[in-house]
Amino acid sequence: MAIKDKVIIIMGASSGIGEATSKLLAEKDAKLIIAARRSERLEAIQKSFPKADIHIQQADVTNYEDVKKVVDLSMNMYGRIDVLYNNAGIMPTAPIVEGRRDEWQKMLDINIMGVLNGIAAVVPIMAQQKSGHIIATDSVAGHVVYPDSAVYCGTKFAVRAIMEGLRQEQRENNIKSTIISPGAVATELYKTISDKQVSEDLHKAQKEWGLAPEDIASAVVFAIDTPDRMAVSNMIVRPTAQPV
DSSP: OOGGGOEEEEESOSSHHHHHHHHHHHHTTOEEEEEESOHHHHHHHHHHOTTSEEEEEEOOTTOHHHHHHHHHHHHHHHSOOOEEEEOOOOOOOOOGGGOOHHHHHHHIIIIIIHHHHHHHHHHHHHHHHTOEEEEEEOOGGGTOOOTTOHHHHHHHHHHHHHHHHHHHHHGGGTEEEEEEEEOSBOSGGGGGOSSHHHHHHHHHHHHHHOBOHHHHHHHHHHHHTSOTTOOOOEEEEOOTTOOO
């Protein structure tokens, strides 16, 4: 099936990689349901593509009922879901000794439960369809661990394990599982770091030698635009200059 015929849900679509992916898929005439907490950002994307088939839904990925409403919208509009892209995530960083339990909980809720909520909402539908593709934004941090990011890395290692388990469980239902693991990308993710100096340093590095959101969007589109017989399980996409 060509991209222009696919029904694609994007969670965390309001900025960064999610926004760039939404725009690239809109240019390729996909049928899009884009969701995020900031509905005004979604409306701006929709208005920038007046001829595209884009529907918006405000949703918080930590709330399963919100995620289910997004899935229900897709089923009501099109009667199927071809792709779910779980993109929402946060990246507070700090040494474990600081014990930032509230930040840890938010990471667990968004980075892990957000992915699981999306999977839970669409897998029964895709299994019945005998087709589907679930994608999650992971991270280089899902493959290596580095200081001051142990909990963040832990959430991304968890996503990698969950998505591989999903692949093994659902391969006979022709459901693909893909993680896209970016390195440094110039997005708003740095704003989720409470230490202002660390946040500013990361943002500076992202702008100096990091990737653009459009670079990762192109990787997502590549994974989607593969034949049914081909599944891209994992793509690590680093800036050439990145040391980790």
